[in-house]
Amino acid sequence: xxxxxxxxxxxxxxxxxxxxxxxxxxxxxxxxxxxxxxxxxxxxxxxxxxxxxxxxxxxxxxxxxxxxxxxxxxxxxxxxxxxxxxxxxxxxxxxxxxxxxxxxxxxxxxxxxxxxxxxxxxxxxxxxxxxxxxxxxxxxxxxxxxxxxxxxxxxxxxxxxxxxxxxxxxxxxxxxxxxxxxxxxxxxxxxxxxxxxxxxxxxxxxxxxxxxxxxxxxxxxxxxxxxxxxxxxxxxxxxxxxxxxxxxxxxxxxxxxxxxxxxxxxxxxxxxxxxxxxxxxxxxxxxxxxxxxxxxxxxxxxxxxxxxxxxxxxxxxxxxxxxxxxxxxxxxxxxxxxxxxxxxxxxxxxxxxxxxxxxxxxxxxxxxxxxxxxxxxxxxxxxxxxxxxxxxxx
Numbered sequence: 001x002x003x004x005x006x007x008x009x010x011x012x013x014x015x016x017x018x019x020x021x022x023x024x025x026x027x028x029x030x031x032x033x034x035x036x037x038x039x040x041x042x043x044x045x046x047x048x049x050x051x052x053x054x055x056x057x058x059x060x061x062x063x064x065x066x067x068x069x070x071x072x073x074x075x076x077x078x079x080x081x082x083x084x085x086x087x088x089x090x091x092x093x094x095x096x097x098x099x100x101x102x103x104x105x106x107x108x109x110x111x112x113x114x115x116x117x118x119x120x121x122x123x124x125x126x127x128x129x130x131x132x133x134x135x136x137x138x139x140x141x142x143x144x145x146x147x148x149x150x151x152x153x154x155x156x157x158x159x160x161x162x163x164x165x166x167x168x169x170x171x172x173x174x175x176x177x178x179x180x181x182x183x184x185x186x187x188x189x190x191x192x193x194x195x196x197x198x199x200x201x202x203x204x205x206x207x208x209x210x211x212x213x214x215x216x217x218x219x220x221x222x223x224x225x226x227x228x229x230x231x232x233x234x235x236x237x238x239x240x241x242x243x244x245x246x247x248x249x250x251x252x253x254x255x256x257x258x259x260x261x262x263x264x265x266x267x268x269x270x271x272x273x274x275x276x277x278x279x280x281x282x283x284x285x286x287x288x289x290x291x292x293x294x295x296x297x298x299x300x301x302x303x304x305x306x307x308x309x310x311x312x313x314x315x316x317x318x319x320x321x322x323x324x325x326x327x328x329x330x331x332x333x334x335x336x337x338x339x340x341x342x343x344x345x346x347x348x349x350x351x352x353x354x355x356x357x358x359x360x361x362x363x364x365x366x367x368x369x370x371x372x373x374x375x376x377x378x379x380x381x382x383x384x385x386x387x388x389x390x391x392x393x394x
Contacts, residue, residue: 048071050068072106073102082182082386085100085339130146133182135187158172195211204233212226223271233256281322285309289303297315310326312368357381
């Protein structure tokens with residue numbers, strides 16, 4: 001079962017039919033120098049491609065020359081939902097992409113001009129069925145595979161070589177139950193902890209959070225008590241605080257219309273999760289699925305797929321959350337906003353719009369968001385996007 005289909009079920013009577021929205025032409029929008037790039041997993045049927053944009057100082061996006069770029073694997077051509085289907089290495093040399101249609105992971109070289117080049121032998125088996133999320137810390141890579149409902153659901157580890165080849169980590173695979181439906185897998189900033197989110201089914205016992213301590217050779221050791229019960233239905237996106245690696249935040253997408261929330265956890269040295277304050281923290285929205293935290297660790301943004309809004313929270317010193325506001329998209333309702341990423345400066349937030357096949361951009365001022373006048377930027381024809389990353393210039 002695809003993750004997005006579970007989101008649609010949870011929304012219930014909320015209509016997710018895309019309205020006819022004209023995407024703003026970008027050719028005339030860019031008047032400033034290129035300061036970085038935005039990449040999107042197009043998840044195109046057959047040969048998968050990655051859409052690329054030049055990112056300008058004013059936050060606007062224009063297509064990178066040569067975009068889209070084939071990555072060597074295959075997409076599904078159907079809308080998927082997960083967090084982290086694309087990752088970039090810390091040195092900015094390589095981009096890793098989940099190819100859900102061919103059960104593979106591809107590594108591409110990021111060129112100085114922002115274009116992407118396939119690496120010989122850079123596309124390998126994901127070690128399971130339908131990979132949807134990638135966790136990356138240094139050279140250590142773990143992939144979350146959804147499975148086909150009976151088999152192939154797991155977390156599988158790899159090592160990334162200096163030349164961009166993924167090498168399977170023998171004996172690293174951790175099998176998941178067929179009901180797990182993982183939606184996200186993520187390392188904390190130190191690389192000592194890794195968390196996987198089991199979105200689950202309609203059965204509350206399947207709403208779980210897997211917590212691991214990462215051993216010196218890259219193998220995962222379950223924390224005592226793992227998997228931990230989620231605090232609400234349909235845990236989905238997750239992120240560790242960039243400034244407090246012992247704090248984890250998880251969105252809860254499936255409680256129903258107007259009942260969205262975000263959970264806050266403290267993560268002990270041995271990986272055990274403890275609730276922070278009065279967690280979970282409500283936002284009054286529907287289906288918060290994707291989470292992004294400001295680089296200074298002070299604000300959290302949750303993308304509400306059902307409400308077509310982005311909720312802003314303040315993160316207090318004790319790790320608890322204070323809901324601030326929810327910002328609508330200028331494109332209107334029903335556009336299916338998905339994964340979101342901040343640019344390296346923290347001044348702009350970019351969100352994949354699955355129904356529009358586009359990327360929306362917002363200016364960020366503390367916890368306040370203002371959509372850019374040049375937003376949204378169109379993706380290539382045939383895209384069914386579900387992942388995004390933002391880079392600095394090289």
